[in-house]
Amino acid sequence: MSSHPPLDWPDYKSTRLRHPTLMRPLTLTETELTSPRLGDRPLGEHDHDLTAHGQGEPLGERIIVYGQVLEGDGRPVPETLVEIWQANACGRYRHAGDQHPAPLDPNFEGAGRCVTDKEGRYRFVTIKPGAYPWGNHPNAWRPQHIHFSVFGRALTQRLVTQMYFPGDPLFEYDPIFNSVRDEQARRRMICAFDLSSTKPDWALAYRFDIVLQGREATPFE
């Protein structure tokens, strides 16, 4: 069964005029069963390290975020592009549309990319993003999260998601997190604190494995 949220989710107001009303059945063809991998995209030396994109260190709690990109059967997806973007430690995005009255950090851009290794592993260094208010409903705040974009071996597996942090008190109030109806599936979006992967005297670590649906799975019920 698919774990994806419904497209029509009234609690998240922006879905109202943007959700298609009909998903038509398609007998999957080579078009959907193949995929870009983009493992050969040119990468800079520090693209995976979001703390190294400014003149100095960004403010905030330095963290390591790492994990594996896997298919549903546990097979890793090697040499595939992983892209992330996020708010700074104060909960502010470096984006003209973000008018949250919290400071920008001159040393934090908020975007990173890397390519998985042969075992499908990726690793980023960044700072923990802050929560931030948004206009969806009165006193709405997004839980802390990092946006992830990944490719699988098939177009059916293309995934953009958000990684959340354990124990966030905002979970129960967030319509985007709760658009995923299955509790186990929601847990899949929460990374795990991993003391054994922390770097002593330097950074805490969180593990976030991304499990893609089967290549031939039906995504919409």
Added chain:
Amino acid sequence: MTTPAQTVGPYFSIGLPWDDGPDVVPDGTEGAIWLRGTVYDGARDPIPDAMIETWQADPDGNYETPGFRAFGRCPTDADGTWAIRTVKPGASGDQAPHIAVSVFARGLLHRVVTRIYFADEEAANAADPVLAGLDDAARATLIAAREGDGYRFDVRLQGDDETAFFAV
């Protein structure tokens, strides 16, 4: 349990667009065409914070051909428009030439998938098994019209003329 999708949100332009995203093929490539269009919401307003990704066969109808990226990515601008430069794919098996299109946007909790077919491939389109499964109105939403140096393909996420999307 698989990892669920979440919306790209309003700020994906921090992380997803690439300088060469719209260039499936480089400038000057023989036979290059521009695919252009606008993404509209259910109120028929253009969507300025959507992103289009394309995936296709090469001109011989083959997928994952080494050296051919076959993938395009373009965010919409303030007018909701996007443009991708590519080459027309060849027919693949019994399928007419077509390009898979993924649409991402704030307000879309998961990307949605449709296909571009080409108005000047009438015979191939008539024999295409995916098009054959659609009524005339839905079929019409997938046919890109020839325009200038390429083709026009608008995406309507909702409404009477909602684009035909597929469960992918």
